[in-house]
Amino acid sequence: MLPGVFKCAGHLLKVSVSFITPKHSLVCVSSTGKRRRKKKSWLLDGKTMSLEERLADTVTPLWRLSYDEQLQWKQERQHNILLQMANHLAQDSSLSASKEEVPFPVLSIVPSPVRDGYRNKSTFSVNRGIDGNPKTVGFYIGTGKGRNIVCIHGDHLLNMPPKHNLVARCYEDFIRASPLKPCLLFHDGGHWREITVRTNSAGNTMAIVYFHPQTLSSDEINVHKASLVEYFTKGPGRVCQLDSIYFQESSMTRCSHEVSPYQLLYGEPHIYEEVLGFKFRISADSFFQVNRGAAEALYTTVAELNKASEKGTLLDVCCGTGAIGISLSPRLKKVIGIELIEQAVQDAKYNAxxxxxxxxxxxxxxxxxxxxxxxxxxxCEGALTAVVNPSRAGLHYRVIQALRNHPDIQRLIYISCKPEGEALRNFRELCGKTTLKRNLTGVAFAPKLAVPVDMFPHTPHCELVLVLER
Incomplete structure (x- = not known):
């Protein structure tokens, strides 16, 4: 059952922070503690839930299910999403649709070869912990009191590798010893912010610390940068054995390397990962699939789905560091990749x-x-196939226009990590009837085959690979 409305002390409560599986039910009860304000505890099947369990239900909602049950749940969910898509398309195209069956093959979900501790990139936030300490490093959950949040350590989360948690705990110790305040809310001041940890299968580790300069001078900031390096290379943090320490000064919640450069304070500028026999360089802000083993399964699936267009040209949109194009390159005449992040493009060229x-x-x-x-x-040399792997925001409508209106693109492979979101709109624009209003004049694509790939065990998410042809 998806997050919804549950009873709490006789009232209806909308739960958005917890994901409850079909086997379990959640209720919230109120009790009066020693303090005058009321405290809330959470019950799962009659048992009180700890904050750590609530965090697990937020970050890894399927953790109580066996892996086989998780795959079955995801298979059914992807079927329902594709059925919704087919019914939408049936309204404005000649594609026939049933209320219960998807009108094209949906293959069995490809399992992840690694189920626990698979993440190679994790970002930890800084905020008030259970004990009230504002310099706590972990993950947010709501307290149930308005918009209040609490920061919880993530050591118990099944998708987190121990190395990431170790770096987070050491960073927490460092900022607690620092005289600078954390930056909890930008208008309240403070400096220390999130930390991102990137690792590879060889055990190399990169840490990226985000920092709000506020009104500090460059000389003052340099003192704290030196202290950070000292702590992780010669102090207690040396147990992390970091290969790289990056530092980004920013007065915005998120910004690119071009806006605020990542400063290498220590170590190697990159880490490397091997996928399907190819080696890839990864920079501080480059996109790379968070699950290496499942990425290999994903790229192998794409290669198999593109067999009909082997020895042709591949247009790789949102190519990142070039992993898909390079891994498929032995089967193709030519690969052309497009990517927004300049550093990722430099990595892709270097990787080639x-x-x-x-x-x-x-x-x-x-x-x-x-x-x-x-x-x-x-x-183009040979058949032209486009593969798109956009973010959760989906493809810009002008990208849709360019892909649909070019008659030489006969096959389009769409990889979506959130097919129930903006991708549904993309599918309708690619496969629906022509419309001058949106300048979609090309022949519509038709969905031919779908394959879910489990990139994120213990979570409700997976990658959906959809083959469109015309």
Missing amino acids: TLNGVQNCEFLSGKAELVLPKLIPAMQ
């Missing part, structure tokens, strides 16, 4: 050279600006 791949070209810029000019000028 590193692996001796000569048939890949990578371009930097917004896909919605690059594609309309690129596609008409392309001289």
Whole structure:
């Protein structure tokens, strides 16, 4: 059962922080403690839930299910999402749809070869902990009192590797010893913010510390940067054995390397990962799939689905560090990748050279600006296939226009980590009837095959690979 409305002390309570599986039920009860204010505790099947359990229900909602049960649950969920998509398309196309069956094959979900501790990138927040200490490093959950939150350590989360938790705990010790305050809310001042930990299968570790400069001078900030390096290289934090320490000064919640450069304070500028026999360089802000083993399964699945277009040209939209294009390059004549983040493009170019791949070209810029000019000028060798792997926000409508309106693209492989979101809109625009209003004049694609790939065990999410043809 999805998050919804449950009874709490005789009142209806909307629960958005917990995901309750079909086997369990959640209620919230009130009790009066020694203090005058009321305290809330949470019950699961009649047993009081700890804050750690509530965090697990928020971050890894399926953790109480066996892995086979998780896969079955995800398979059914993807079926329902695809059925919803098919019914939408049936309203404005010739695609027939049933209320119960998806009108094209949906293959069995591809399991992740690694189920626990699989994340190679984790971001830990800084805020008030259970004990009230504002310098607590962990993950947020709501307290049930308005918009209040509490920061909980994530050591028990099944998807977190021990190394990430170790770095987070050491960072917590460091900022607690620092004279600077944490930056909990930007308008309240403070400096120490999140920390991101990146690791690879070889055990190399990169830490990225985010810092709000407020009114500190460069010399004052340098003192604290030096203290950070000292702690992790010669102090108690040396147990983390960090290979890289990056530092980003920013007065915004999130910003790119171009806006506020990542400063390498110590160690190697990159870590490397091997996928399907290819080696990839990863920078501080580059996108890379969080589950290496499942990424191999995903790229293998894409390669199999593109067999009909082997020895052709692949247009890789949202290519990141080039992992998909490079891993498929031996089967293709040419690969053209497009990526917004400049550093990721530099990594992709480097990765192609590193692996001796000569048939890949990578371009930097917004896909919605690059594609309309690129596609008409392309001289493709063999069949032209496009693969898109956008963020949860989906594809910009101008990208949809460029893909749909180019007649040479006969196959489109759409990889979505959130198909129930904006991807549904993309599917309708790619496969629905032509419309001058949106400048969608090309022949519509039709969904031919779908394959779920479990990239995120213990969570409700997975990657959905959808093959569209015309």
